[in-house]
Amino acid sequence: MGTPAATFAYNALFSIHYTVGAVLGMYVALMSLSGAIIVYRDELTPHVEWLVNLHSNLLAGSTGRLANGIGAMCLTVLCLTGPLFGGVE
Numbered sequence: 001m002g003t004p005a006a007t008f009a010y011n012a013l014f015s016i017h018y019t020v021g022a023v024l025g026m027y028v029a030l031m032s033l034s035g036a037i038i039v040y041r042d043e044l045t046p047h048v049e050w051l052v053n054l055h056s057n058l059l060a061g062s063t064g065r066l067a068n069g070i071g072a073m074c075l076t077v078l079c080l081t082g083p084l085f086g087g088v089e
Contacts, residue, residue, distance in 0.1 A: 014085050017078065024075050031055065 034055040041048055050059070058064030 017081065017085055020074060021078055021082075024071065024078055027071050028075065 034051050037044070037048065038052055038055055041052065053059055056065065056068075058067055060067065
């Protein structure tokens with residue numbers, strides 16, 4: 001058993017990891033759904049251009065594109081650090 005400080009730090013990191021994972025799960029679901037709809041872009045052209053902007057730029061131009069990049073980096077870090085918390089009892 002670790003020291004109380006080490007256990008607290010581990011639990012805090014696990015809570016952060018869990019929360020970020022939940023938020024990124026919703027982000028991935030949104031990007032997946034919008035990407036699947038964009039596949040039919042030609043058939044839905046007049047009605048779906050805002051969805052293309054949402055998928056690419058989160059409806060926020062270059063700021064949204066930056067947020068998409070940050071989300072992608074967070075998802076990568078989350079996937080790489082996930083095995084660290086695999087043995088939580």
